[in-house]
Amino acid sequence: MSKLFIDIGSTYFKVAQNGKIDQYFRDFNKNIFDDLNSKCADLVSQYAKEDIFICSSANGGLSTLIIGLTNSFSLKYAINTAFNSGINIIDTVLYPKIEGESVPVELIDVVIVVGGIDSVKKVFDEKLLTYLEKVNYQNIVYVGSTKNAAFLEENLKNIVVLENIISNKLKIQEEALKEYLTDLYQADIVGKEDIKQLYEITSNQIFSTPYIVNRALPKIHERLDVADPFIVVDIGGATTDIHYSRDLVNDNILTENGYDRLVFKKLGVFKSRESLVHTAKNNEFVFELLEHLNVTENILEEQSEAATRVLMQLAIFLVLYKVSKHHGDYVELNLDILNSIVLTGGITKVLTQDDVDDIILFFYRKILHFHHAPTILLDSDYEIWTYGIKE
Amino acid sequence: MKVVTGVVGNDIHVVANRLIDISLEERGFEVFNLGVNTYLEEFMDAVIETDADVLLISSLNGEAEGWCRDLQILKSQYDFKDVTFMIGGNLGVGEMNPELLVPKFQKYGFDLVFHQVDLNEGLDRLEEFLEAR
Amino acid sequence: MSSLLQREREIIVKNEYIDRFDFDEVENFIKGASKDLFISHKFKTSNEILVQPRGGFPTYDKVFQLYEEFKAANVDVLPLTIDSNTRLNDYASAKKMLALSEENDVDMLNGYPLVNHGYRTTRKMITHYNTPVSLRHGTPDARLLVETALASGIFEIEGGPITYLLPYSKNFPMDKAFLYWKYVERVCAKYSELNEPINRESFGPLSATLQAPAIVIVIQLLEMLLSLEEGVKSFSVSFSQTGSMLQDIVSSNVIKKLSRKYADKFGHHDATINLVYHQWMGAFPYNKEYSDSLINTSTVIAAMVGADKIITKTRNEAFGIPTKEANALAVANVKYTLGMLKGLPKVSDEEEEENLTNEVDEILEAVFNDGADTLWRQVFNSIKKGYIDIPFSPHIINANEVITIRDPQSNIRILKKGNLPISDRSFAFEQSKIKLAEGQKVVDKIIQDIGIML
Numbered sequence: 001m002s003k004l005f006i007d008i009g010s011t012y013f014k015v016a017q018n019g020k021i022d023q024y025f026r027d028f029n030k031n032i033f034d035d036l037n038s039k040c041a042d043l044v045s046q047y048a049k050e051d052i053f054i055c056s057s058a059n060g061g062l063s064t065l066i067i068g069l070t071n072s073f074s075l076k077y078a079i080n081t082a083f084n085s086g087i088n089i090i091d092t093v094l095y096p097k098i099e100g101e102s103v104p105v106e107l108i109d110v111v112i113v114v115g116g117i118d119s120v121k122k123v124f125d126e127k128l129l130t131y132l133e134k135v136n137y138q139n140i141v142y143v144g145s146t147k148n149a150a151f152l153e154e155n156l157k158n159i160v161v162l163e164n165i166i167s168n169k170l171k172i173q174e175e176a177l178k179e180y181l182t183d184l185y186q187a188d189i190v191g192k193e194d195i196k197q198l199y200e201i202t203s204n205q206i207f208s209t210p211y212i213v214n215r216a217l218p219k220i221h222e223r224l225d226v227a228d229p230f231i232v233v234d235i236g237g238a239t240t241d242i243h244y245s246r247d248l249v250n251d252n253i254l255t256e257n258g259y260d261r262l263v264f265k266k267l268g269v270f271k272s273r274e275s276l277v278h279t280a281k282n283n284e285f286v287f288e289l290l291e292h293l294n295v296t297e298n299i300l301e302e303q304s305e306a307a308t309r310v311l312m313q314l315a316i317f318l319v320l321y322k323v324s325k326h327h328g329d330y331v332e333l334n335l336d337i338l339n340s341i342v343l344t345g346g347i348t349k350v351l352t353q354d355d356v357d358d359i360i361l362f363f364y365r366k367i368l369h370f371h372h373a374p375t376i377l378l379d380s381d382y383e384i385w386t387y388g389i390k391e
Numbered sequence: 392m393k394v395v396t397g398v399v400g401n402d403i404h405v406v407a408n409r410l411i412d413i414s415l416e417e418r419g420f421e422v423f424n425l426g427v428n429t430y431l432e433e434f435m436d437a438v439i440e441t442d443a444d445v446l447l448i449s450s451l452n453g454e455a456e457g458w459c460r461d462l463q464i465l466k467s468q469y470d471f472k473d474v475t476f477m478i479g480g481n482l483g484v485g486e487m488n489p490e491l492l493v494p495k496f497q498k499y500g501f502d503l504v505f506h507q508v509d510l511n512e513g514l515d516r517l518e519e520f521l522e523a524r
Numbered sequence: 525m526s527s528l529l530q531r532e533r534e535i536i537v538k539n540e541y542i543d544r545f546d547f548d549e550v551e552n553f554i555k556g557a558s559k560d561l562f563i564s565h566k567f568k569t570s571n572e573i574l575v576q577p578r579g580g581f582p583t584y585d586k587v588f589q590l591y592e593e594f595k596a597a598n599v600d601v602l603p604l605t606i607d608s609n610t611r612l613n614d615y616a617s618a619k620k621m622l623a624l625s626e627e628n629d630v631d632m633l634n635g636y637p638l639v640n641h642g643y644r645t646t647r648k649m650i651t652h653y654n655t656p657v658s659l660r661h662g663t664p665d666a667r668l669l670v671e672t673a674l675a676s677g678i679f680e681i682e683g684g685p686i687t688y689l690l691p692y693s694k695n696f697p698m699d700k701a702f703l704y705w706k707y708v709e710r711v712c713a714k715y716s717e718l719n720e721p722i723n724r725e726s727f728g729p730l731s732a733t734l735q736a737p738a739i740v741i742v743i744q745l746l747e748m749l750l751s752l753e754e755g756v757k758s759f760s761v762s763f764s765q766t767g768s769m770l771q772d773i774v775s776s777n778v779i780k781k782l783s784r785k786y787a788d789k790f791g792h793h794d795a796t797i798n799l800v801y802h803q804w805m806g807a808f809p810y811n812k813e814y815s816d817s818l819i820n821t822s823t824v825i826a827a828m829v830g831a832d833k834i835i836t837k838t839r840n841e842a843f844g845i846p847t848k849e850a851n852a853l854a855v856a857n858v859k860y861t862l863g864m865l866k867g868l869p870k871v872s873d874e875e876e877e878e879n880l881t882n883e884v885d886e887i888l889e890a891v892f893n894d895g896a897d898t899l900w901r902q903v904f905n906s907i908k909k910g911y912i913d914i915p916f917s918p919h920i921i922n923a924n925e926v927i928t929i930r931d932p933q934s935n936i937r938i939l940k941k942g943n944l945p946i947s948d949r950s951f952a953f954e955q956s957k958i959k960l961a962e963g964q965k966v967v968d969k970i971i972q973d974i975g976i977m978l
Contacts, residue, residue, distance in 0.1 A: 072436035
């Protein structure tokens with residue numbers, strides 16, 4: 001019996017059966033379940049609950065606030081784990097500086113508190129409680145020193161205490177947190193009700209789409225002509241994701257997966273269009289880029305198909321720029337040794353192979369002074385997610 | 392007693408690093424070895440995460456100065472008053488006057504500075520220093 | 525549609541620093557290449573220990589001259605040592621430094637940047653000397669380097685996912701190293717069908733500091749199996765002089781016996797397995813006469829253990845990179861010494877052999893019992909668990925729990941076994957040999973044992 005795969009995106013549903021993928025525009029007047037039913041009820045009814053697999057990146061995915069003790073260990077480990085678990089929005093607070101930190105205004109799906117190896121007694125104190133009083137959050141999880149757990153349990157209702165993410169040898173132990181975060185869609189999250197409703201049609205766990213994509217990467221060679229090290233760039237409406245081979249970074253993290261993920265919150269082409277344009281205008285290469293594309297700056301203000309295309313090309317350029325040498329923020333990727341770039345997501349429906357070849361070659365020439373760019377592949381059927389959903 | 396140790400900067404002297412690790416353990420310290428090619432921020436962060444009593448940085452290739460100049464700044468950002476900062480190895484490039492090296496590194500914020508001093512002697516002096524504290 | 529491997533190869537050779545890679549032309553070249561370029565052929569047809577020095581310079585001309593010196597010294601196998609930028613896939617820096625080396629006649633690289641020189645150029649030199657060349661590097665991702673080497677006529681490739689990673693890198697992801705070496709094995713296997721087999725060689729010296737023979741042999745056998753399972757037909761296991769003649773002899777008896785045993789056990793009956801012996805890889809004395817003596821002794825040991833190839837050092841070892849003349853002189857001396865060492869009797873120590881065999885079998889059993897579905901992942905997991913743990917590795921994956929020291933006869937023994945899955949009996953044997961002087965610190969003993977040849 002074949003299986004039915006459903007990906008709930010923020011703009012499309014994608015439904016795959018027997019390697020064939022259909023897409024449907026979301027109707028935002030309906031909740032997800034009703035919308036899906038109105039479009040594919042017949043299809044869904046042909047499958048048993050255990051043969052339907054669903055992943056979702058709807059509503060921009062889950063948001064996280066990580067409060068950690070240091071940049072090199074607790075924050076780094078928790079950010080790495082959160083991204084790889086499919087979390088999209090990550091804000092961080094360095095605990096020793098917490099008193100001066102601003103409080104996020106949005107509702108946070110989950111707060112992660114982390115710091116100290118197990119033998120350390122006093123990591124977190126009243127300062128944490130004072131800060132958290134001001135934060136609007138749904139869930140809170142602690143993956144720091146066990147000796148500090150009692151204090152947090154006494155003072156923070158509903159805090160979930162898991163195994164310390166930092167081992168006694170200062171190595172990462174990601175499993176407990178990763179499992180917790182990937183299970184969040186099943187947990188009781190207010191505001192994600194419409195996702196939970198989908199359990200009426202599937203008996204399998206619903207995962208976040210980026211987590212599924214990340215899981216697909218070790219097998220990607222079997223389907224696409226891609227050579228390691230590679231990156232997968234997923235430019236969406238609100239955020240932009242990069243999945244990258246671990247050998248592109250010089251980092252002392254020893255994790256299970258050969259691929260890590262990173263998200264740029266404000267480089268999407270629809271929802272975060274304004275900040276994309278703002279970032280572009282502040283980039284020193286943008287005018288050369290626009291000239292290269294044979295358009296003027298005015299196009300950034302236009303609402304047209306041509307403008308969208310230019311914005312998407314800009315987004316590709318800016319994403320590569322932001323992970324390249326000397327501009328890397330959270331990570332810096334060694335793009336010199338990159339063999340392949342895979343582009344997926346909404347842009348594959350708009351940009352042609354020539355469009356992306358052109359912009360990536362421009363980047364490699366301008367920024368890395370190469371004459372040649374890596375092999376570029378457009379995942380135009382947007383099928384990568386289907387590789388990861390299968391066990 | 393907890394000690395964070397490692398080799399600073401672009402330095403791959405793994406043998407020396409491991410010998411320090413073994414020697415510290417033999418003396419009863421709990422050792423957190425960050426290995427070769429370690430940067431100053433990682434050392435400081437490891438001290439914070441482990442609540443260590445001692446930070447022992449080694450440098451064999453003579454490039455320590457460039458890496459450790461910022462120690463004072465990093466020290467000032469957090470509360471490290473109970474931590475002993477020690478550096479040892481081959482601290483100067485070329486024909487440096489050892490008389491000048493020690494005060495220079497002390498000025499950067501190290502309590503104990505050992506330039507081309509035998510490993511055992513250095514660790515003996517560390518133990519004496521900790522006892523006196 | 526071409527195979528998955530071929531499609532990956534097409535991507536790998538499309539590189540900024542590669543001038544159009546012509547697979548068809550390369551295949552034809554290998555098909556028609558002289559048998560004299562294949563060390564596998566030489567192993568088959570020669571009864572003598574092959575002598576291979578070390579060496580490599582940045583420029584074509586200097587390597588050409590080095591080879592000329594070696595040939596005059598009657599060398600059997602030429603080395604091509606690759607520079608450290610290329611080992612990190614940093615071809616941009618290699619290119620810059622090569623240009624500087626060419627312009628100023630100073631060596632700005634510690635080896636030959638093969639990718640930058642390219643196969644069309646390098647092949648001219650290799651075919652000119654018509655002698656087997658061995659590629660020496662230390663690269664975790666050697667895919668492009670090896671493509672270029674094979675296309676150049678270099679038909680022996682040293683290294684492996686463990687032996688070229690644990691001694692050299694702090695954080696290159698090991699799972700990637702396994703996959704990149706799998707590619708190398710497959711390309712070697714593919715070309716092996718065209719002419720004589722391509723020979724793969726593992727790097728037994730590891731970090732060249734107090735390596736326990738059991739761990740060295742386990743790693744040799746695993747890299748051998750990983751290579752043979754991809755179709756390689758000619759493989760060399762290797763180890764370096766331990767500092768104890770007894771231990772060298774025991775090691776070689778065990779590695780010969782077990783490499784055949786495990787190759788057969790995994791169904792690789794048709795694979796040829798060779799033994800390579802590295803002259804002392806630890807710190808050399810500053811006294812050149814002592815160095816001569818050390819080198820001569822190790823040549824004698826190589827003959828006693830019946831090595832198929834010996835890799836030489838020079839009397840200048842303590843003073844940096846030797847001149848081509850000094851290097852060639854070392855080759856001539858080793859050849860001269862080997863001339864006196866024919867038909868040596870077989871020696872052994874049964875008890876030692878039994879213990880070492882048990883240790884290797886015990887560790888391998890634990891590796892094969894790992895639940896993973898592929899051999900490389902079993903090995904990867906075993907390294908993570910510390911079942912395989914080499915002393916003095918900078919890599920974050922290495923457990924760094926094992927401690928080794930020498931016994932009074934200079935044999936390397938396991939003092940602390942960490943997570944090595946050896947039996948109590950085997951470990952008790954190791955412990956029974958160790959004698960620490962009253963009040964002697966372990967660290968002082970280790971320092972003394974590392975510097976045994978100084």
